Amino acid sequence: MRGRVQASFDRQAMMATLGAELVSVEPGRVEVALRHDARFTQQHGFLHAGAVAAVLDSACGYAAFSVMPPNAAVLTVSYAINLLAPAAGKQFRMTGTVTRAGRTIVVCRGDAFADTATTPFAIMQATLTAVYDRPGIKH
Amino acid sequence: MRGRVQASFDRQAMMATLGAELVSVEPGRVEVALRHDARFTQQHGFLHAGAVAAVLDSACGYAAFSVMPPNAAVLTVSYAINLLAPAAGKQFRMTGTVTRAGRTIVVCRGDAFADTATTPFAIMQATLTAVYDRPGIKH
Amino acid sequence: MRGRVQASFDRQAMMATLGAELVSVEPGRVEVALRHDARFTQQHGFLHAGAVAAVLDSACGYAAFSVMPPNAAVLTVSYAINLLAPAAGKQFRMTGTVTRAGRTIVVCRGDAFADTATTPFAIMQATLTAVYDRPGIKH
């Protein structure tokens, strides 16, 4: 399972471009690391919510993927994100955790932390779906 | 107002890095263009939802900003995004439209279209807030 | 299709208890009416967001149902709601409109209006799913 997650993560050019790295993969829980990067900031100099959301979405997506059958691919149906504070820091940790896995729908919660903080600066509630044998959608 | 929006947009390194361009700014409505870029794809080769969300968030944010007082800065509180279909196309248009502007909270809807499509492939419901005189937050 | 929608609506005790009435059903668009009722108010005397959300959810759900195959049942996967202003008024109209219908997932937008207002006081973005042959889930 960890191999499938890592291989899929490695196919996401967006994650490589952002410099995101898969830190840990447990069944139902994934952590991704991200560094501050001046290329991905918003108008106030903080990391753009789009970068934060992209990595949180990946953390949630792979948490869901980690509990799906080997022949499933994962797609994000929707998510809600709250930006609780600016993404102020040098290093960020994004976690995705499965809340409940249904037959095709998996729901995850994501948390984004800056540096050594234990209170998240952004949280996500994500709805993922397993897809099978859909043309153009690899695992 | 258009000058303030353009100047703030130009300070978002994330938008420049993604290659996003401000297409039009009306009071309460903003359109941003984005091209497919292999650097920002997900594992299936489509534009990553994170890139889509970042640009939709900007379109909504500047739509809100366009109806705020000149001394306000805008922050995204939260948004919900639905990814209705893969971001398959060469050129994308993201629109943000103010639904209702309150005293500090402004709510917008965003729509993302691929090429010549008239049905969106992603939609957003975003909550923005006006902030005043907050250290480190420029307009 | 209208008969199926009305029959399913009539089986929702919650709608009868709230006094909600199906006003119109078009393919992909449903409108439901609701009156102010002191039994369903919040601490400030306005209609409770829970009543508003329940009826918006139904309007979206039946809009989705209206474009599904006859043997499908509809379930709400998730929704995001923004409460833009108090539900101040005597009579409320809630509309649900299909944004895009996929193979199993249908996404709708909902709008809630008070009396003669044309700006909504609440909006919803809802994710519905078609289910087939699931025990205990009738159409």
Added chain:
Amino acid sequence: MRGRVQASFDRQAMMATLGAELVSVEPGRVEVALRHDARFTQQHGFLHAGAVAAVLDSACGYAAFSVMPPNAAVLTVSYAINLLAPAAGKQFRMTGTVTRAGRTIVVCRGDAFADTATTPFAIMQATLTAVYDRPGIKH
């Protein structure tokens, strides 16, 4: 603080009509109980998501209220809810927990459990705001 929460909860006719009861109030965490009631069911006989959402919204709202200054009133700005499974059971527990409290915006997570289950059947991510001296808005 507990007295303010209980007094405000008691002014919500919707909670009384639903039969919801405040079970516990800690700073930043509130639990509300609800029983199955045939008046508030959906077309499949389960408790309607609107009833679940109304009580989860209250649990989140009072969790936020519990960490606000005594002269603040609380309003729900928005929430996202995922319905992970039908509300099947006799007795339900809804918890609201503050994730982060800012100057005016407070973000909470809500969880709804049926009977003795430890996995939620519905989860919420809610954005609340403190309001002061607004006409018609009591604490």
